[in-house]
Amino acid sequence: MPSEPPAHCSVCGHALTSRTRSCPNCGSPVGVGTPVRNEKGGRAPPAHLPPEVRQRVDRLGRWHEAARALNVHVPELPAWVEGLAGGEQQEERWDEMLRGLERSAHHEIAQALEGWGRDALSRLARLEAYGLPSPTERKTLEAIQRALRTGDVERALSLYPKVDQVLGFKERNLNDAREALEGLQLLAADVEALGLPVLWPDGGLLARLERNLKAGRAPETLKQASDLRREAQARLLKVLPARIQQAAEETAREKGAGRDVKMEASLLARAARAAHRGQAEQALRDLVRFQSQRSLDPFRIAEARTRENPSS
Secondary structure: OOOOOOEEEOOOOOEEOOOOOEOOOOOOEOEOOEOEEEOOOOOOOOOOOOHHHHHHHHHHHHHHHHHHHHOOOOOOOOHHHHHHHHOHHHHHHHHHHHHHHHHHHHHHHHHHHHHHHHHHHHHHHHHHHOOOOOHHHHHHHHHHHHHHHOOOHHHHHHHHHHHHHHHHHHHHHHHHHHHHHHHHHHHHHHHHHHOOOOOOOOOOHHHHHHHHHHOOOHHHHHHHHHHHHHHHHHHHHHHHHHHHHHHHHHHHHHHHOOOOOHHHHHHHHHHHHHHHOOOHHHHHHHHHHHHHHHHOOHHHHHHHHHHHOOOO
């Protein structure tokens, strides 16, 4: 005759024996009026929570959702523990469990918000250094710090997302403009290294863009830098093919003289393909690498020294 499947507590699911009168795990009584469940059966519906307890459980749920962006995991109450609130004998145990979760969540969220606040102050300082004042965000950050000092974690949690969102938006604008300007500076440096004609006759243009960016004109700087970059690419595509051809002819002569020019030839081939596809900046970078490879060649270094000091 098959044995009966093991019974389980209807509150916490702990395994029970046939002689068990109360659950050894959660203390819930087992008997008349207190259903149990087994592995094949379903769980009894949880007991109704008192309003004040439901408010605390709901608050933990709000903390759980709001703290995700801070990389803080607030544990959620398992569904079975709600049954502990159903009887008077369990109220003390329930309250102790809930308070423990609240204390732990409060501590971890407060620590995370304090760390976020320190980082936000640094972010604000950088924006202000670039002429992007954020007085509203600074005031809100002060309000968050006051809330944390008074233990009002829920208010701090409700305030910080807006500050983080606005700071992120301003930082993206600044970073895009900064990246665009640095791209122009790199282009100018590569052009100078190759001895190509200057991209912009106005020698003070990039310095003015830098000043504009630091004066808080990030969108304007981004637009100007993007326009200048397109113009520079068009100019480069007019001069690069001839320069690549000249370098290819020099490399072919060196190959004929018995030198190993595989690396240089590979870089030139890449530069030629990029120029043909209209990828001016890629072609320019490959030409710079080509020149660097030649400058590091020990045979060329020795020849250059010999030319400089023929008597040595």
